[in-house]
Structure formats: C-alpha cells, structure tokens
Amino acid sequence: MSFDLVITAKKIITMDEKNPIATWVAINGDKIAAIGNETSVPEGKKILDLTDKIVTTGLIDSHVHAAWTGILGSSANLLEATSAKKVLDIVAERCNSTKEDLVLAYGYLPMMMEKGILVTKEDLDKISNGKKIMIINVDMHGSTLNTEALNSLDFPKNIEGVNYETGILSSDTAHFIALMGMLEQIDNEKLEEMMDNFVNQALSLGITTVHALEGQTTKSNKDIRIWQRKLDSLPIHMILYPQIWDYEAAKEFNLPRHGGCLTLDGADVQWTMALYEPYNNKPETRGLLYHSDEEVYSLVSKAHTDGKQCSFHAMGDRAIDQILSIYEQVIKEQGDKKLRHRIEHFTLPTDEQIKKAAELGIVVSAQPEYTYLFDVPGGHLLEYFGKERTERMECYKTWIDSGLVFAGGSDAPVNGLNPLSGIYALVNSTKPGRSMSVTEALKCYTLNCAYAAFEENERGSTEVGKYADFTVLDRDPYLEPEDIVNFKVEMTIVNGKIAYESK
Ligand SMILES: [Zn+2]
Structure with missing residues (x-):
C-alpha cells in the first residue's frame, strides 16, 4: 500500500502525549494516515523530504481580526514614528502617492x-492633498481624523469622545463608529484583496488555522459575509466568530457560536479597562463597563439555550x-451544556476568578505578545x-x-500576527506565573x-485521523528556546497541501 504523501523530517513534534516525537508522517487525502519513528519509511506516491527541518503540528491563532489585519497591513505604517512630525511625514508621503481617496x-x-x-x-488638513485621513492608535481604541474624514462620518449627537477641534476620537464608541464608516468606504473588490493579503501573511507566519473575530466594526457585517462566501476555498482553515450584539441579526450566518471580541470594557492605556480599584495614574477613574448586566445576560442566555458557545472581550x-x-x-x-464559553484577554483576573473560570469550564484566549512587548522594567504598566x-x-x-484552558492568540492587528513571538514570550518570561515549558507553550x-x-478531535495534534496541518521550522524550539522569535517558517501545510513555502 502506498500513501498519497509521506513527509520525512529531522523531528516531528506531534503534541500527542503518547507519542510526542516522530520522524515521518504519511497522509492520504487531507488527513494523517500513519505516523512513525523508524528509519524505514513507508512508500508514498509523493515524498516530501524535510530531513533537515523541524515539523510541528500546525500553529493556530485563536484571536485575530482578520479583515482589519488585512486592511491595516496595507495602510501607512506609523509603528516607528516617535514624533508628530515623523507621523505627518509618513502620512503626507502616502497622501501624495496614492490614487485612493481614503488614507489610513x-x-x-x-x-x-x-x-x-x-x-x-x-x-492633517495641511498635508491631506484632498484625501480623507484616519490615523489609528496602535491599540485600536482611538484615532485622529482630518476634516474630510470627520465630515464623511455620521456621529450621533452628544456622543462622548469626539473632539471636533483636534479631530481626536478618544472613546471606543466614537472610534468604532469611525472604523465602521471607513470600512464602508472601501469597495468590496479592494476589501477582498486586502483579506486575501491577510491569509497569505498568516500562512507565511506558519499559521494553519485562524479564529477570525469579525463584524462589530461594520454596518452590514460585510466582512463576515465575504469570509463566509470564501471559506471553503481558502488555503487556510478559518473559524468565524460573529461579533454582533444583536442576537437575532447573527442568526443568518448560522454559526454554532456567538460573539468574539464583543467589548465589555475598554483597554489598558485608554483608562477604560473596568477595574475594581482606580487606575494608579488617574485616581478618578476605574474604567468602564460598556453594557448592562441585563443586556449581556440576555445575549448569553439566548445563545446558551440554542447550544452556542459565547465569547466576550473582558x-x-x-x-x-x-x-x-x-x-x-x-x-x-x-444546566452545564459544556459549551466552552470564552473570555478574550482576561488581562487582570483575581485568584478567585481564575478558580471560578476553571470550574465553569471557561476557555481563555489571550495574547502573550502583550507582556513580551509591554511588561518591561520601568514600563508603563506599572504606572497605570x-x-x-x-x-x-x-x-x-x-x-x-x-x-484553565488557555488558547494563544495575537489579537492582530492590535499586536503582530507572528505566533512565534507569543510562544517565545511564554517560554522566556522571567515571571514564574508566566513562564512555561516549550511543550506547554x-x-x-x-x-x-x-x-x-x-476541533480537538480534528486538529491541534499530529495523530492518525486528524487533518494534516503542519508548520515547518528551520530550527528546534527545544534546542534553542531563547531564540524562537527569530526562527524562520520554511513551509506551511494545511489539509495535506503546501499552502506556503519560503523562497
Ligand atoms: Zn480583539
């Protein structure tokens, strides 16, 4: 008997406790048919020789805003700009070079x-060259707009957080309305192109499955609609989370889950995270809860009745x-229907909350890159x-x-999409409450x-009967844990097909 494809590698990290390391895996169609450790390798119609590479079970990102990662991936990049002048230089350059009417x-x-x-x-008005400009804060919780862009939006009267003098939007509500307005102004063809760019970027970083948290910043959920149409033909495996507050409106998508990053509170440096005790550097505030208990209860209760998993940003x-x-x-x-309700971020839980979440079978999705970037000695978190x-x-x-079951994610575009930086952060943190073994990470x-x-019976480890999803690395995380962030992704295999190969 000959398999469709046989992959040989220096080491295959399987995530299967019974059989953690292998040297070859055989695939029929899109699924794993056999795995082995012996030097004698079975016959395959095709052989993929990766004997100088490390293969791991395909990496998964449990929290991505996929359409927005695509959109912002093609926008002007301000990450290196440390002064207003530098920001304006970069934006002016884009305003003068693009044909588009909207500059993000x-x-x-x-x-x-x-x-x-x-x-x-x-x-911004001085450099706009007649374009609409929106510059978006790195944490996706605020932005600054020029006159043309402000005029293109329809803010409700008395909305908080819109400064018409400075063009600065400082509340989530105002900022989300602006994002929504801008997304509507990107035509579908262009948007789809940006979404395809996202998929290619994710594959190039070794990601085989994404949990895409979409909606919320669109008027018509057009991102969900486009993804749903493309789902079966995508070279990546995608799970859609519909971020829609209106439970009935989400029914048309017919998904077994509801929510995503539906924001119950805001973000750290905006002083909008809902805290028990006030912020240290702003003692008059302890952040905000955006929705009443009744509203959230009503949503969760309906979803639970319908047997749907829920997910919220807290x-x-x-x-x-x-x-x-x-x-x-x-x-x-x-009753406990084992729906694995999710909490996204879970940034600042108390010990009792961790215990209760574990008892309730809650799944937490968080982004270790956050602490990798920000929890540094003398960093701003201490101040806040x-x-x-x-x-x-x-x-x-x-x-x-x-x-607790903790699923790693990026929260791209808020953080970078690279899963290796998250894994690196988990392995190399100097805090005992954070650092874990390579296998755990x-x-x-x-x-x-x-x-x-x-999907744990279909993906997430390299076992017979599961989908053939692999991330191929140039080096071994067990041998060079301190350098994981710099590893190169050589190849990404999804459903038994090569979906990305480095040049
Ligand atoms: Zn998010």
Whole structure:
C-alpha cells in the first residue's frame, strides 16, 4: 500500500502525549494516515523530504481580526514614528502617492510622541492633498481624523469622545463608529484583496488555522459575509466568530457560536479597562463597563439555550466579574451544556476568578505578545496599575496550572500576527506565573486553540485521523528556546497541501 504523501523530517513534534516525537508522517487525502519513528519509511506516491527541518503540528491563532489585519497591513505604517512630525511625514508621503481617496495610517502611539505633542486635525488638513485621513492608535481604541474624514462620518449627537477641534476620537464608541464608516468606504473588490493579503501573511507566519473575530466594526457585517462566501476555498482553515450584539441579526450566518471580541470594557492605556480599584495614574477613574448586566445576560442566555458557545472581550477584573457571574448564572439556570464559553484577554483576573473560570469550564484566549512587548522594567504598566496588579496580569502558567484552558492568540492587528513571538514570550518570561515549558507553550498554540473551537478531535495534534496541518521550522524550539522569535517558517501545510513555502 502506498500513501498519497509521506513527509520525512529531522523531528516531528506531534503534541500527542503518547507519542510526542516522530520522524515521518504519511497522509492520504487531507488527513494523517500513519505516523512513525523508524528509519524505514513507508512508500508514498509523493515524498516530501524535510530531513533537515523541524515539523510541528500546525500553529493556530485563536484571536485575530482578520479583515482589519488585512486592511491595516496595507495602510501607512506609523509603528516607528516617535514624533508628530515623523507621523505627518509618513502620512503626507502616502497622501501624495496614492490614487485612493481614503488614507489610513496605523500604529500611532500618542503617549510616545516627543514632548507630548500630538497630531491634530489641522496638521492633517495641511498635508491631506484632498484625501480623507484616519490615523489609528496602535491599540485600536482611538484615532485622529482630518476634516474630510470627520465630515464623511455620521456621529450621533452628544456622543462622548469626539473632539471636533483636534479631530481626536478618544472613546471606543466614537472610534468604532469611525472604523465602521471607513470600512464602508472601501469597495468590496479592494476589501477582498486586502483579506486575501491577510491569509497569505498568516500562512507565511506558519499559521494553519485562524479564529477570525469579525463584524462589530461594520454596518452590514460585510466582512463576515465575504469570509463566509470564501471559506471553503481558502488555503487556510478559518473559524468565524460573529461579533454582533444583536442576537437575532447573527442568526443568518448560522454559526454554532456567538460573539468574539464583543467589548465589555475598554483597554489598558485608554483608562477604560473596568477595574475594581482606580487606575494608579488617574485616581478618578476605574474604567468602564460598556453594557448592562441585563443586556449581556440576555445575549448569553439566548445563545446558551440554542447550544452556542459565547465569547466576550473582558480585560479588567470588574469586566471579568461581569461575564463570569453571567456565565455562572446561565449555567445554573439551564444546566452545564459544556459549551466552552470564552473570555478574550482576561488581562487582570483575581485568584478567585481564575478558580471560578476553571470550574465553569471557561476557555481563555489571550495574547502573550502583550507582556513580551509591554511588561518591561520601568514600563508603563506599572504606572497605570501599580505593583500588585501588574504582578497578577496575564499569568498564563498559573492559569493552565489551575486547570484553565488557555488558547494563544495575537489579537492582530492590535499586536503582530507572528505566533512565534507569543510562544517565545511564554517560554522566556522571567515571571514564574508566566513562564512555561516549550511543550506547554506549543500546546497553547495548537491543541488548546483547537479545543477552544471544538476541533480537538480534528486538529491541534499530529495523530492518525486528524487533518494534516503542519508548520515547518528551520530550527528546534527545544534546542534553542531563547531564540524562537527569530526562527524562520520554511513551509506551511494545511489539509495535506503546501499552502506556503519560503523562497
Ligand atoms: Zn480583539
């Protein structure tokens, strides 16, 4: 008997406890048919010789805003700009070189601007060359617009967080309305092209499955609609999470899950994370809960009745409490249907919340790149949250040791899409509550993600009968854990097909 494809490698990391390492895997169609360790390799109609490479079970990203990652990937890049002048130079360059009527720029970090001087509407008007300009903060929770762009939007009267003088949008509500307005102004063909760019980017980073959290910043859910049409023909495996507050409106998509990054609170540096105790550097505020308990309860209760998994964004301890209490109440009322309800971010839980989440079978999706980038000595987190709270932020290792299922993700475009930087952060953190073994870290980006979407019997490890998804690396994470972030992805295989190959 001959298999369709046989892959040989220096090492295959399987994520299967019974058989953690192999040297060859045989594939029939899109599924794994046999795995082995012996030097004698079975016959295959095709042989893929990767004997100088390390193959791991395909990596999964459990939290991506896929359409927006595509859109912002093609926008002007402000990540390196540390002064208002530099920002304006980059944006002016784009305004003068593009034919498009709308200029988006992404990666703006107001708090990092030299001398605290921010970009204003007036500055942007001077360089706009007649275009609409929106510059978007790196955390996706604020933006600055020029006059043309502001005029193209329809803000409700008395909305908070819109400064018509400076063009700065400082509330999530205002910023989301602006994003929504801009997305509507990108025509479908262009949008689809950007979405395809996202898929190619993800594949080039070794990602074989994405949990795409879409909607919320569109008027018509057009991103969900486009993805759903393309789903079967995509070279990547995609699970769609519909971020729609209106439960009935989401029914047309006929998905077994509801929500995604539906924001219960805001973000850290915007002082909008819902906290029990005030921010250290803004004692008059303890952040915001955006929705009433009744509204969230109503959504969760309906979804639970229909047997759908739910998912919400909750960063602060007060927001985590809101959603945990509601999950607990609904489970008590309707019974535990093992729906694996999710909490996204889970940035600042208390010990009791971690324990309760584990008891309720909650799945947490968080982004280790956040701590890799920001939790540095003398960094801004300490200023915002103080020592005790910074200590209990994002303790991934404590979570998994408490029995919580933690699925790794990027939150792209808020963070970079590269899963290796997340795995690197998990392995190399200097905090005991965070650092874990290479095997544990890989599990967070494979099997745990598959579990988070009810796919652990189909994906997430290299076992007979599962889909043939692999990420091929140039080096071995067990031998060079301190350099994982710099590994090169040589190839990405999805459903037994080569979906990306490095040149
Ligand atoms: Zn998100």
